[in-house]
Amino acid sequence: MTEQAAKYRLTSAICVLLWGFVNSAHGQMGVYMETEDFLETAFPDSEPEVSVIWINNERREVMEEILEHPVNALRISYWVSGDTTAWILDEIGKDKPITIGVVVQGDAIKMIRVLVFREIRGWEVRHPFFTDQFLNSQLTREERQGVGLDRTIDNITGATLSVNALRGVSEIVLFLVQESKT
Amino acid sequence: MHRALLLLPLGIGCLSFGVVAQEAASVEEIIQQQQEQINALQEQIEATAEFLEIGGSSVTQLNRNQLQERSIGSQTSIGGYGEIHYNNLDAKDPTKDTDKIDFHRFVLFFAHEFNDRVSFFSELEVEHSLAGEGKPGEVEIEQAFVQVNLSNEIAIQGGLFVLPVGIINETHEPTTFYGVERNAIESAIVPATWWEGGAQFVGNSASGLSWNAGFHSGLEMYTTGSNAFRVRKGRQKVANAVAKDFAFTGRLRYTGMQGLDVAATWQYQSDPSNKSGDGLDDGILIEAHAIYTSGPFQLRALYAGWEFSGSVVEAANADSQSGFYIEPSWRINERWGVFARIEDVDGAISSDKFEEFRTGLSYYAHPNAVFKFDIANRNYDVVSKAKVSDFNGFNIGMAYQF
Numbered sequence: 001m002t003e004q005a006a007k008y009r010l011t012s013a014i015c016v017l018l019w020g021f022v023n024s025a026h027g028q029m030g031v032y033m034e035t036e037d038f039l040e041t042a043f044p045d046s047e048p049e050v051s052v053i054w055i056n057n058e059r060r061e062v063m064e065e066i067l068e069h070p071v072n073a074l075r076i077s078y079w080v081s082g083d084t085t086a087w088i089l090d091e092i093g094k095d096k097p098i099t100i101g102v103v104v105q106g107d108a109i110k111m112i113r114v115l116v117f118r119e120i121r122g123w124e125v126r127h128p129f130f131t132d133q134f135l136n137s138q139l140t141r142e143e144r145q146g147v148g149l150d151r152t153i154d155n156i157t158g159a160t161l162s163v164n165a166l167r168g169v170s171e172i173v174l175f176l177v178q179e180s181k182t
Numbered sequence: 183m184h185r186a187l188l189l190l191p192l193g194i195g196c197l198s199f200g201v202v203a204q205e206a207a208s209v210e211e212i213i214q215q216q217q218e219q220i221n222a223l224q225e226q227i228e229a230t231a232e233f234l235e236i237g238g239s240s241v242t243q244l245n246r247n248q249l250q251e252r253s254i255g256s257q258t259s260i261g262g263y264g265e266i267h268y269n270n271l272d273a274k275d276p277t278k279d280t281d282k283i284d285f286h287r288f289v290l291f292f293a294h295e296f297n298d299r300v301s302f303f304s305e306l307e308v309e310h311s312l313a314g315e316g317k318p319g320e321v322e323i324e325q326a327f328v329q330v331n332l333s334n335e336i337a338i339q340g341g342l343f344v345l346p347v348g349i350i351n352e353t354h355e356p357t358t359f360y361g362v363e364r365n366a367i368e369s370a371i372v373p374a375t376w377w378e379g380g381a382q383f384v385g386n387s388a389s390g391l392s393w394n395a396g397f398h399s400g401l402e403m404y405t406t407g408s409n410a411f412r413v414r415k416g417r418q419k420v421a422n423a424v425a426k427d428f429a430f431t432g433r434l435r436y437t438g439m440q441g442l443d444v445a446a447t448w449q450y451q452s453d454p455s456n457k458s459g460d461g462l463d464d465g466i467l468i469e470a471h472a473i474y475t476s477g478p479f480q481l482r483a484l485y486a487g488w489e490f491s492g493s494v495v496e497a498a499n500a501d502s503q504s505g506f507y508i509e510p511s512w513r514i515n516e517r518w519g520v521f522a523r524i525e526d527v528d529g530a531i532s533s534d535k536f537e538e539f540r541t542g543l544s545y546y547a548h549p550n551a552v553f554k555f556d557i558a559n560r561n562y563d564v565v566s567k568a569k570v571s572d573f574n575g576f577n578i579g580m581a582y583q584f
Contacts, residue, residue, distance in 0.1 A: 031298065032334065063244070068548055071244055091244050095261035095293060118295065120303050120329065121352065129390050129438045154441040157473045158353040164549060172244070 032126055033101070033115045035088060039079060042086040042103040042111060048079035053180050062175055066147055067091070067168045076176065084110070085180070087173045093119050093162040100166060102173040108136045109170060122162035130156060134166070139174040147175055257295035263583035264288045265356040267363065271558065271575030278571055285311040287356075289324075299331045322419065324377050340381040342420050346394040346433040347447040347469050348372040349484055356581030360511055360521035361540055362554045363577060367505040370529040371486040372469055373414040379423065382431070390438020400429040401454045405462050411500035411530040413488065416454060427453035443473040454490060461494020478513040500530040519544045532564035533571075542577075554579040 039048065054075045055063070063071045079086040084105045090097035099116035102109060112134045114126035124130055133153050140150045153167050265287050271280040287309055294302045304326040310319030327341030344352050350364055351374040359365075368374040380398025402424050403416030418424065429452065435445035449467040471484035487504030495501045505528060511521035522541040527534055542556025557576045562568040 030331070030334075067244060073244060089244055095259040095291060096295075118301075120293075120301075123386055124390070124392075124437050127388050127390055127438070129440060133440065152477045154475050154477070156437055157349065157358075157443045157475075160358055160549075169244070 030117045031115070032117065033113055035101075035115070038088070038101045038113060038115060039086060041113075042101075043079070043081050043084065046081040048081040048084075048086065050077055051080045051085075051180070052077050053176055059176070059179055062147055063172055066171045066175070078176075078180075085177055087176070088115065089169050089172065091165040091169050093122055093125075093165045095119070098125075098162060098165050100169045102170055104173060104177045107174065107177065108138050109134050109174065111135075112166065112170060114166070117162075119162065122156075122159035124156045124159050125162040125166055130163075131166070134170050137170065137174075139171065139178065147171060149174075259291075259293045261291035261293075261584055262289050263355045263357070263581070265579055265581035268578040269362075269575065270577070271573040273571055273573040274568070275570035278573075280573070280575070284318075301329050303327060303329065324375055335387060336383060336385045338381060338383050342377055342379050343382060343396075343398075344375060344377045345396065345398070345431050345447075345449075346382070346384075346435075347376065347431065347449065347467070348374055348486065349471050349473070349482065350374050351376055355583040356579070357546075357550055357552050357583050360509065360519065360544055360554075361523060361542060361556050361577075362579035363558075365484075365507050365509070365523060366525050366527050366536075366538055367484060367486055367507050370412075370414060370527050370534040371488065371503055371505045372467075373417050376417060377420065378429070379420040379425075380428070390436055392435045392437070394431065394433040396431045398429055398431065399423050399425050400427050400451050400456060401465075402456045403454045403462065405455055405457075405460045405494055408531070411462070411490070411495055411498060411503075412534065413454075413503065413530070424456040426456050426458075427451070441475045443475075444471070446470040461492045461497075462490060463492040465490040480511045480513070482509040482511075483507070498530075503529050503534075505529070517546050519546070528563070532562065532567040535563040535567075537561050537563075550584055551582045552580070554581065 042048070052075050053059075055071070055073055060071055076087070076089070084103065086101065086103045088099065088101045090099050092098070096118035097116075098114060098118070101111075101113045101115050103111040112131050114131070117123055117126055133151070134149075137149045137151050139147060141147055149167065149171060153163065155163050264285070266283070266285045268283045269280045273279050287307055288311070289305055289307045292304045292306070296302065305324040307322045307324050308319060309322065310317075313319040313321045323342060325342060325344055327339045327343045329337050329339045331337045346352060348368045350359055350368050351372060354364070354375055364374065378396075378398035378400070380396060382394055382396025382398070384392070384394050386392035399418065399420060401413065401416035402418050403413065404410045409415040429449060431447060431449040433445060433447040435443070437443045447467070447469040449469075451465040451467075453463065454465040455462045466489050467486065468489075469484070469486040471482070473483075474481050483506070485504070485506040488502070490496075490501045490503075492501075505526055507523055507525040509521060509523040511519060513519040520541075520543045523539070525538040525540075527536055527538070529535055538558065538560045540556050540558045542554060544555075545553045547553065555576065555578050557574075559574050561572050
């Protein structure tokens with residue numbers, strides 16, 4: 001067999017293999033948890049009620065300071081049962097929205113999950129080795145630095161914007177939980 | 183008459199009652215009208231709120247304007263980054279001084295989601311501000327690939343993609359690294375930004391382990407002349423590229439421990455010159471890096487090395503090319519960060535053999551907009567080169583991404 005023929009066969013075999021892979025699989029990279037599953041995990045023993053918090057100018061100002069971009073939502077829906085609330089928010093990482101679910105018990109984060117991840121890179125933020133950093137975190141208000149988490153969240157190289165999105169959403173949720181009690 | 187007088191109050195009373203009854207009916211009507219107006223306004227508020235929540239679902243999108251801009255009636259998104267540099271470098275030979283200002287990169291991303299399974303991503307770049315014959319810059323397509331998701335963990339990318347090697351090749355937005363200029367290893371040894379045409383599998387797992395395996399076009403390195411065996415000059419950029427001989431790249435990356443990111447890449451070039459019988463037979467690249475972050479402190483370290491085989495490349499003493507850098511940094515607060523970087527490059531020719539030290543700071547006006555300053559010192563290994571080209575100086579830059 002000549003070198004040319006060997007290359008042709010190798011290339012053909014690789015193409016057939018790739019074609020087979022593409023056609024045999026039908027996954028949806030990015031949808032990691034449906035809303036129903038998230039709520040069942042958040043409220044295993046109770047049926048939550050849907051509630052709404054209106055975003056007035058004062059709240060919007062704080063939210064925009066946290067996210068460092070304009071916020072236009074007029075109100076935000078969430079689920080509540082006892083002292084536990086669950087929130088699902090979309091925030092853009094690099095250029096596509098990441099759907100993030102946050103559960104707060106009292107004033108601390110009990111669970112944070114990436115429900116849908118649509119970016120090409122930065123998927124690491126969905127894994128427990130990253131999201132575990134948020135567990136039991138609470139909000140602090142420092143006069144000089146404004147609203148923030150009570151701890152440092154370690155960055156992941158190549159996923160900085162996704163990390164920022166999760167950090168921003170967790171701060172927004174903790175802030176709104178406090179506001180919902182006033 | 184007396185009777186008439188007696189009936190008068192009664193008549194007045196009846197008349198008054200009629201007026202009062204009429205007024206009461208009028209008030210009731212007004213209240214009903216107002217209630218209807220309140221109901222209508224309530225409905226309008228509800229409808230507006232539903233609209234602003236987009237989809238009226240339980241998911242609230244926090245940056246609606248950004249989404250509307252990116253949507254353009256479909257699933258198409260736009261992003262980008264750019265950087266401008268001012269270099270003021272004093273060489274040993276003053277004729278080799280560098281005093282220039284350059285809008286080094288202006289980049290636009292275009293992405294499109296065909297559906298939940300298939301998406302497209304691209305990166306279009308104008309380098310050095312002005313492109314064309316005799317001009318300093320170039321217009322380049324650095325990425326243009328279709329990704330098909332095979333499962334939650336595995337996808338395949340086909341088209342023109344950046345290779346999974348090094349730290350900045352895939353993530354080269356200038357707000358993500360310190361220093362006005364990129365590090366020199368990932369220029370001379372790993373020729374970032376380095377893209378090829380072909381296909382690659384990408385996978386990840388909940389343990390934090392991810393992998394890439396790609397089959398793609400190869401280098402076309404010179405084997406003669408002043409740029410002989412320089413890897414960077416061998417990039418074909420998928421522009422009518424010679425595709426007689428292909429290459430394979432595989433990478434393993436682990437990010438499963440908080441604050442740690444380690445990765446290793448192995449690449450095989452079946453013929454780095456894409457020309458048989460020229461004394462450059464094949465090449466293997468090994469790259470490994472680690473990034474450790476603890477609070478505001480970060481340490482980056484990278485090593486990359488080539489081993490080429492062939493009589494001519496060995497005779498030219500360019501068969502082994504390598505380099506490393508170490509970069510500690512400290513993010514003082516949300517706005518300020520400082521760093522230092524030591525590099526050692528041992529490339530193909532005297533221009534690619536040097537040690538460099540760089541230190542500086544970054545001011546983040548916004549997480550995606552940064553101003554940079556650094557001072558740099560480079561010492562070449564080859565004495566004749568060092569006598570004229572060793573330099574000291576400073577650089578100022580501005581960079582953004584969105």
